[in-house]
Amino acid sequence: MLDDFDQEFWARGHRFVRYADDIRVFVKSKRAAERVLEQGTRLLEQRLKLRVNQAKSSIAPATTAVLLGFGFFFTTSGVKIRVAPKAWQRAKARIRSLTSRRWSVAMEYRIMRLNQYVRGWMGYFRLADTPASSGIWMSGSAVDCAKSAGRNGNASAPRSRTCVHSGSGPTWPGNGA
Template sequence: MKKFFDTVNHDVQMERVARKVRNNGLLKLIGSFLRAGVEVDGRLQEARKGTPQGSPILPILSNILLDDLDKELEKCGHWFVRHADDLAIFVKSERDGNRVMKSITNYLEKRLKVTVNLKKSKVSRVKESAVLGFHIHFKKLRTTESKIRKFKAKLKLISRRCTGISIESRYFKLRKYIQGWMSHYGYGLKFDAAVMLDG
């Protein structure tokens, strides 16, 4: 979905939130949060669309908005994975894939007023696609090479000696980063890759 968080329609978002939230005070607070705007050249500009980035409420709002999409996909009997605005739908053939992509794009743009990023959207074989940093390969997950490369680059960056921080601080940062990365991507590592990263 193209710049999803920047283009969320406030009316559509608040209509979906009102289905779940009955407290008028809370609804007003969420509406104020959406319209909070940004400061540009020292002047506050009220936001007419989009949601403020980096807020802890953002994932909840996106899930509330896209809940209708999830239900539509379930109703059609599709297997799918969605995390925030990233979506992968699994079908039996390329023909089915093209039909579903057209149908879901139409649903998102007409019903939810969300623009689909057609440059990033494609129909492809499961083994050629990456979903949230993983390849699905014969019922197994494999971490993508690009995620492993980024991981190694970040390790080198944190490990540099000329950063002006103590060895203890560097060790703490490394350990924290490795634990976080492994808790998400470690499941999809091949054994040899895991040994290589561990050593």
């Protein structure tokens, strides 16, 4: 049904992104955005007989637009994709919980779960232009956890230096690189 919407907006020459019923249309000015919002709403409600939630419909600069955890930013070479700030915060919180000293599990299990999470996260956000410092932050979090386990006399703590490999940052023995 929304394929008709896609065809109409392609025919009009609009730049847009749509995932299921979540649509972002990119135009040059606020006035053009107001006009396109009006046209899109009319097309969806009158021709396609769909309801548009006016509370969720808005006009905002592309730099603040977020779609499925991705954001956009401008450089001299054009528009690039980034990880949205909320997605960064959720990832950091999840890594903190996986590396928390309060979670009393074997170090091998902790590293396995951390690797699963980081691999999935990096796979999902592979299109984003992610700073290299993110891998170093993730590695540091895992190393801090391993060091604290060793200090506390945890028998399951690894005997060699271990790090989670996130695709960037330092390469240490045991990280699968």
